[in-house]
Amino acid sequence: MEIPTDRGSEPLLPIPVSTTSNSTLDHGNSTPTAYSWLFECHGFWYKLFLIVPSLLFVLYLAFRARKSLSKLSNGRSYIIVAYYGTLWIVTLLNFAWCMFQAWECTSGKELAWNILSLSTTSGMLFLEVSLLAFLYQGNHVGSVEALARTFIVSGIFVGLDLILKAIYLFGFGVPLFILSDDSKHRTKWNLWVVHRLLITAAYGFILFMYHSSHREKLPARPAFYRYVVIMSSLNVLALFACGIAGNGAGFGYWLYGATVVCYHAFYLPFLYEHFLADFFQEDDLHLENVYYSEMKDAGFFDTDWE
Template identity: 65%
Template sequence: MISYYGCLWLVSLLNLVWCFVQAWECTPGKEMAWNILSLFTTSGMLFLEISLLAFLLQGNHASGLQALTRTFVISGLIVALDLLLKAIYLFGFGVPLFIDNSEHPRQIKWGLWVVHRLVLTAIYGSILFMYHYKWRERPAFYKYVAFMFILNALELFGALTGNGASFGFWLYSATIVCYHTFYLPLLYITFLANFFEEEDMHLENVYYSEMKDAGFFDADCE
């Protein structure tokens, strides 16, 4: 979990920079820098998504090191393939994947986003309904998967209609903003906050035991 926390910090910094330089999207001469930043930011967030699913779905069938290694290998391969595909579209064919312009829509761009969101919606939907009987044991995972399923379903609907309808274009843009704004805090609140509270409690117990062994509480007993 510490390794995942480090990845979360790195992606958070990328996402923070992405939010602060939004003006680059519409600034002449900044398109290349904006596309590169958006490419790595979205790939980093996708890595967090896949890593979390791959790790949690393994359950107790592997040790910590085995689960972590398998998780990072699977996530790395999938994200590398996704990154390569987007880079080919972006720099090879000149498709503006990360520049939204409703006046000059690109059908090939929206087709790629439809496929991308369809795959993610199908994955979250299958996990949500196929593992329904296990959710009582893992309520946090259930809430996370349910949230991501709804968000990706909305993005899918927006991408399907964004090529020709202003409402679809607005919906897709709004869900992207929500994704970049709330996804990382969602991860921390849902999974990492309790983890670090448990770590702090463990450290407090260790300190208490050491102080007790050293005789700090003997005066109180007397």
């Protein structure tokens, strides 16, 4: 049986989208072939940009696992231990999400795709929100109580988000995780606008604190500031894309797809580099020198000379 191909609008490459929210592969066979897995449903380049970075990051974590576990066993940071374990779980979920992209367009795989997408995005959102909670607590984040506060706040927010998405997915049949230019489902774009607006507002408030008299309450590391700036910019782009996609603009679908690719391909390595990599340095003295240099560059010791 001939496999129909996507005929979605492709204003730019390499982020094609489906023209409908339904499956676009062979409806007579619920199992994608090797060809359809690789070339159908958004195309080869879309999958390549997703799979390669996520695979490399899994391999990197596996290569560093022994040294990382040794460092964790000798450390006293409950937050780092919990965060490292959560990162591993979410990384594997994200890799599975990237590998099984063909499920998005395969008849009979809608439930599996929705569950996988819901689990993966909720896990990544948990990491993202917990980092925001970490930043809001400033330097008072070393105790078990601080870890509990961070995870409770993050868990409540992500739990509410998960319940709302599940209601939309399984209660109202809104295809939240299908990238499509089908104008019938404007409700999903309204939900994504609200979702992105909340996250953008949180990053914006941290940026405001960095440029106000309350800057001392935040962790004194420029790397954290760079993280907030980049994530804030990505969320602003995603918010803009959701807004114009909800009005039927073809560029909005392409831009939203581009932000999805960037988020799933690069967010986890980006998070590791900015929050966990320094902890796993073998030389603790080197780590202390890095922190001191970054604080000095940020101007936290200028008052010592006045």
